[in-house]
Amino acid sequence: MEIDEILAYCNAKKGVKETFPFDKETLVLKVGGKMFLLIPLEQQPLTISVKTDPEWSADLRAQHPQITGAYHMNKTHWNSVVCEGLKKELILQLIDQSYELIFKSLTKKKQTEVQGS
Template sequence: MDYQSARTYLLSKPEAFEDFPFGPDTAVMKIKQRMFATLGYQGEHVAINLKCDPTEAVMLRDVFTAVIPGYHMNKKHWNTVFLDGSVPRPELERMIDRSYGLVVKGLKKIEREALLLSYGEAAIYR
């Protein structure tokens, strides 16, 4: 997965939008003003920060060398994933889906229920 395909997948999530609060080099993907991913370059590699369950975050770091504790993020709840080709695309999509789902779960009840009503549980919590 490269920058553009990651960006396209991130923005395909229901009501996801792109923002640049940290400057033009780091895209921040949000749902209802809450960040669920960042996308940018770290050195020569594309990197994506994704929210993660703390236990799963550690397991992913143990399995994939391209997954490290979240760069400039809460390292307990965020991972940085380098898009260097070593993490299979289906696994990257699963991580993105999980990050989005975790943020949606933390939304206000009325916002969460509106999303579920509009898009269905399958679209939100893949």
């Protein structure tokens, strides 16, 4: 997958905002003000960081050498994913789960605001 495909897919979701809170090289996508996807723009091959269920994280890391604990993040919940060599469906599934986990962690008020956007 290419970065343009990932960004188009993410931005089609409700309430997604692109930010650069850390530096000019790390694009952070947020929903309801919380991060669900990070993309280090200068890194090659294309790599993303996503939040996943801890049990699924362990399975993913065992099955795919391209998936490891995310740098500077809680490695129980966050994975660094080198997109090269992974099926598009898996990458989209990882993005979907990350978005959903973050969305579900928002207050009911924030969730309503996001759904209305």
